[in-house]
Amino acid sequence: MATNKPHLKELADFLKTRRARLTPMDVGLPSGTRRRTPGLRREEVAQLVNVSTTWYTFLEQGRDIRVSAQVLESLAQALRLTSEERTHLFMLALQQLPPEIPHGKNTVSxxxxxxxxxxxxxxxxxxxxxxxxxxxxxxxxxxxxxxxxxxxxxxxxxxxxxxxxxxxxxxxxxxxxxxxxxxxxxxxxxxxxxxxxxxxxxxxxxxxxxxxxxxxxxxxxxxxxxxxxxxxxxxxxxxxxxxxxxxxxxxxxxxxxxxxxxxxxxxxxxxxxxxxxxxxxxx
Missing domain, CATH: 3.30.450.180 (Beta-Lactamase)
Structure with missing residues (x-):
């Protein structure tokens, strides 16, 4: 069941959009049968990352599951993420703690x-x-x-x-x-x-x-x-x-x-x- 934590919802949506922009040919997989939606299927991403389809589905559903830095790195490579996108992925997955929101009025010296x-x-x-x-x-x-x-x-x-x-x-x-x-x-x-x-x-x-x-x-x-x-x-x-x-x-x-x-x-x-x-x- 999905949580109401905003970073998990953002992570789920981010992964869906990165998956949708790739084709099987982009990642060295056979095209297979006709596809109803563009992009890779969840099971294809799971195969590339070497995780179960169920686990990856939970991740895209925004469930509060444990994810390691090693799996995130595999995801970044499988989804062909840019350097900025990789940083965004790690931030959303909380492998890096987000900075504290500054309080008070911004001032310029x-x-x-x-x-x-x-x-x-x-x-x-x-x-x-x-x-x-x-x-x-x-x-x-x-x-x-x-x-x-x-x-x-x-x-x-x-x-x-x-x-x-x-x-x-x-x-x-x-x-x-x-x-x-x-x-x-x-x-x-x-x-x-x-x-x-x-x-x-x-x-x-x-x-x-x-x-x-x-x-x-x-x-x-x-x-x-x-x-x-x-x-x-x-x-x-x-x-x-x-x-x-x-x-x-x-x-x-x-x-x-x-x-x-x-x-x-x-x-x-x-x-x-x-x-x-x-x-x-x-x-």
């Missing part, structure tokens, strides 16, 4: 705020683990809009990505970047299972965004970080940035995002024009 302002031509902001944008510089406001005039929910990076129509129209390959954002969010939800605010954000996004609602059940977790982001800005034209993320060592739940103008482009000059236009704009 004055030193980091000063550093942001010194990145004059690099849009940059600090985001918390719930994707709330906590600090930013003028270049970020020039590119993304004035964060100080947004509500707390509008300043949430995930909410902004999936609901801000103007940014969606400006960002080239919005869909690819949005899927990456969702995959990062799924990884965070796996780390902080039971965080009420993350659960609420996911539920609200299901209602607000058809794409989020469609992609969320796929259980994709963080993949490769996009190296560049290109924008067609309505005022200054084409902007190309190298995109980098940095963890803040003294506050590991915070991440610094920096958009560096591509050197071989004229993005720096165009961004300066944009900042000038923003300063001239009446309050």
């Amino acid at each position: 004055p030193a980091i705020e000063r550093m942001l302002e010194h990145l004059a031509l690099c849009p940059a902001y600090v985001v918390g683990y719930r994707f709330d944008i906590l600090a930013w510089n003028q270049a970020a406001c020039a590119l993304f809009g004035d964060f100080s005039r947004m509500t707390t929910r509008e300043r949430n990076k995930l909410w902004y990505f999936f609901t801000n129509t103007a940014y969606r129209q400006m960002l080239i390959d919005w869909e690819g970047h949005a899927q990456f954002m969702l995959a990062r969010f799924r990884s965070i939800c796996g780390r902080y299972l039971g965080d009420a605010q993350l659960i609420e954000l996911a539920e609200d996004l299901k209602k607000a965004s058809p794409e989020f609602r469609q992609w969320w059940p796929r259980h994709e977790v963080q993949g490769n970080l996009p190296g560049c982001k290109s924008h067609d800005h309505p005022l200054v034209g084409h902007l190309v940035f190298e995109y980098s993320l940095f963890q803040v060592i003294e506050a590991p739940e915070l991440t610094l995002a920096v958009y560096t103008p591509l050197p071989e482009s004229d993005t720096a000059e165009r961004l300066q024009q944009l900042k000038t236009l923003m300063l001239k704009k009446p309050a």
Whole structure:
């Protein structure tokens, strides 16, 4: 009988989606008779992992059964998991204890705020683990809009990505970047299972965004970080940035995002024009 433990339900759904994306040919098994559903059968995964079909069925049903690191490693290999997916699997199965959910209000030190302002031509902001944008510089406001005039929910990076129509129209390959954002969010939800605010954000996004609602059940977790982001800005034209993320060592739940103008482009000059236009704009 399945339990009501959230990590077991998440683990069960994750395994089902990983199994569904594989074919017998992918793992060196014969195709066999016609299949009613795509992907591997449970008994085929059990065969690859060298466990009983009943045991693996219990695992996919979210039952509270013991699972060893050795079996998890075999599962990761059998299901052809990426490095990020393997980490997610071990986290969900509680072979690694999930980190304690940070309590209290996230704060950004004055030193980091000063550093942001010194990145004059690099849009940059600090985001918390719930994707709330906590600090930013003028270049970020020039590119993304004035964060100080947004509500707390509008300043949430995930909410902004999936609901801000103007940014969606400006960002080239919005869909690819949005899927990456969702995959990062799924990884965070796996780390902080039971965080009420993350659960609420996911539920609200299901209602607000058809794409989020469609992609969320796929259980994709963080993949490769996009190296560049290109924008067609309505005022200054084409902007190309190298995109980098940095963890803040003294506050590991915070991440610094920096958009560096591509050197071989004229993005720096165009961004300066944009900042000038923003300063001239009446309050």
